[in-house]
Amino acid sequence: MVELLDDARRDGADPTELTYRNFSVRISKSRRAPFVSAVNIDGKLSNRDVNRTDVWRRDPRIPNQYQNLREGYGNQNQGFFSRGHMTRREDPNWGEDVKLLEQADADTFHVTNVAPQRQGFNAGIWLALEEYVLGNSDNENLKVCVLTGPVMRGEDPTYYNVQVPIEFWKIVAFVNGTNKQLTTIGYKRSQAKFLPRPAKAAFVFGDFQDTQVSIASIATDTGLNLDEYVAYDVFEGAGENFEVEVTSVADFYLTR
Template sequence: MTDYPGYDEAFLGIPLPLPRPADARPARELTYPHFSVTLDPARRLAVVTGVNIDGPTVQDLPRTGTWDYDPRVPEDEQTGPGVYADNDLDRGHLVRRRDPGWGDAATAKRATDATFVFTNAAPQAARFNQSKELWLGLEDHVLAYAQTQGSRISVFTAPVLACDDPPYRGIRIPRRFWKVAAWATGVASAPLAAAGFVLDQSHLIDTTLAKGVTVVPLGGFRTFQVPVGDIAVLAGIDVGALAAADVLTAPTAAARAPRELNSLADVIL
């Protein structure tokens, strides 16, 4: 796989470095077209991903990619196809297929195809990964915001890699995922805004059954809009300027506590 510049910290016109692990864990930063993945090789999953989205030039392309290992990384440092076989787990995109697919058609296709790499996947309960109601709907909502506002957005997503995540086929399945969206405001006094979200799929996964993994009925997961600073603590990452730019904790914010989302109308951007 060819190396690409990856996530651009100057993309919003405001310096915004990719969040990074707050501790000294070994990590591999991998670059792709318009996005980057920071891989925790011990967990075989990403600890941070970051993608730049240019709303006005996002292309609506057919799904053409196929999942494969990143040849730059040993296969035993990636969560490969064996984890997803014969169970109710999906290979959940962390950087979504559509998000880096902007620019001219050739560039957009190269970027969307590049998302089908196991370094950019994490096990997600199928019903949560496919639900348009909240997590998938939230991702669509963020992209639509960039497109309708004619703006650029940078989005960071990863699983929470907790020590007590349930073991399964040589990995530990993340119970929670986080996402932070950031955009420029055009206001000199507060040039950056950000919003953070956490999804908890703890009640969707059960690794104790004979088949390996099953899921409970839809509705067993919960999505919250939470302060970005809380995400930093939860996921063990350094979010830099994102915490201070959070729309939930800004002085003018109407709500400062975590908010459970029951519909997209509950989202504050």
């Protein structure tokens, strides 16, 4: 895990956490991509009209060698990849101060918040899930916490000298509008069908593109400590291997 440079550290703060406006990130040294990007969303103060920054840059608080600005990224028609936001650009854009809203949007365009994705992957349920959960949240607690990241496996394929994750995951935490209970759900999405297949490729594509999964299984896949989220998972107790194919956001289980 990448640690902050000495002059960027704060007393008592975790040296592996890159904090931005309303979200934070932890970076893998070997993959030059986030293990996890975590954002808090306040639906009542959300502003979706902030102008898109669209200027990609490195973060000066960590060494450049752990940040991939250009390698493997480019025109999809030529086989290259898009910079896929982990924390979506709209999600941290909430509040009443215009300058802070603009800062939040700009912060999401640090390369510390991206992983290689094919453009066709970055749509559908992946984009709609958070709005769906907000729509099913308790109106008095219209706040959502979202954790997002790639599943980094040793057998992930390599393109343009970059090892590209096949799967991505999300965990969403919210107060359920039906039972007023704190609730968490886990989700995985595969970009396997969008990937150009390397010659003599040995990796295996998953059965489903979109699945609701147990958070315990995400913890196993990522090595992250997610115990606090497991306790409120709608699939808690179902077993790590339990998963449900989803074809739209309406297929998600939001209660036990």
